[in-house]
Amino acid sequence: MNKNIILSTCLILLFNSSSAQVKIEKSVVDYALKIEKDSIYHILSFWKHKDSTKYTSVKYSISDFNKVAAKKNLSNEISTINQLWDIGKDSIVFSLQSFNIGYPLLYSDILKNHIQAFTDSKNWQNHIKQNGKKLDYKIIKETMLKSDIYKPLNDFLKTKGYYISGFETEKHGFITKKNLQKAGFPGSEIVPMPFIVWVVLNKP
Numbered sequence: 001m002n003k004n005i006i007l008s009t010c011l012i013l014l015f016n017s018s019s020a021q022v023k024i025e026k027s028v029v030d031y032a033l034k035i036e037k038d039s040i041y042h043i044l045s046f047w048k049h050k051d052s053t054k055y056t057s058v059k060y061s062i063s064d065f066n067k068v069a070a071k072k073n074l075s076n077e078i079s080t081i082n083q084l085w086d087i088g089k090d091s092i093v094f095s096l097q098s099f100n101i102g103y104p105l106l107y108s109d110i111l112k113n114h115i116q117a118f119t120d121s122k123n124w125q126n127h128i129k130q131n132g133k134k135l136d137y138k139i140i141k142e143t144m145l146k147s148d149i150y151k152p153l154n155d156f157l158k159t160k161g162y163y164i165s166g167f168e169t170e171k172h173g174f175i176t177k178k179n180l181q182k183a184g185f186p187g188s189e190i191v192p193m194p195f196i197v198w199v200v201l202n203k204p
Contacts, residue, residue: 022087031055031092033084040064042077044084046094055094060101074107075152082156096162099199101153105175110149111183115175117147118191128190133174140192141167150199157201165202169194 023034032045041063046055060081062072088094104114118124121143127136144167148154154164172194177187 022084024087024091031088033088035080035084037080042080042084044081044088046088046092048094053093055092056096057098057100058094058096059099072107073109074101074150075109077107078152078156085160096201098168099153099157099164099201101150101197101199103193103195103197104149105179105193105195108183109152111175111179113147113149113151114144114193115180115183115185115189115191117143117149119185119189120147133190135172135192137169137172140172140194141169144169153199161203162201163204164199166200167194168198168200170196 021035025032025034028050030045030047032043034041034043036042043059043061043063045059045061047057047059048055060077062077104110121139123139124136124143127139128134144150145164148164150164157163172192175189175191175193180189180191181187
């Protein structure tokens with residue numbers, strides 16, 4: 001058997017505040033906490049190098065994003081993230097450098113923040129006036145950070161001794177007219193959308 005492939009160790013914990021059970025799965029590189037609510041899994045996974053004892057990245061995901069993503073608000077997920085985070089911190093050591101929370105289109109509140117940020121950005125508006133519908137990765141990351149589009153997450157992280165200090169993005173496109181209008185905008189806005197986002201973390 002490949003030594004790098006190790007079966008997960010599963011534990012069951014019970015939140016004091018509810019009857020929901022938290023399942024913990026651990027391997028040589030990750031420590032995942034999973035809670036089921038209304039047949040939907042909410043998962044917080046901490047990651048590390050296999051030879052390290054300290055976890056340096058974390059990811060939050062929801063099992064049914066493809067079905068009802070437009071109805072989700074990140075602000076509503078913070079309490080669940082906090083519950084899972086607090087369980088994890090009692091069992092593992094981490095000094096986090098990045099947080100994968102999903103791209104802005106997955107959360108309706110973050111999508112609105114994202115669209116508003118680029119609508120208000122003088123740098124972005126000047127860019128599209130001069131270049132048309134063309135991506136500029138530097139402006140994209142700067143605008144996302146300056147406007148604090150992931151504010152619910154950033155506010156939460158500050159209570160844990162971290163803050164959002166930057167973004168790394170991949171697989172960019174533009175928000176469709178349909179999604180702009182669903183978010184409450186006219187639909188004529190030119191707004192870039194990264195479909196892979198890593199939130200860069202730092203400590204004060």
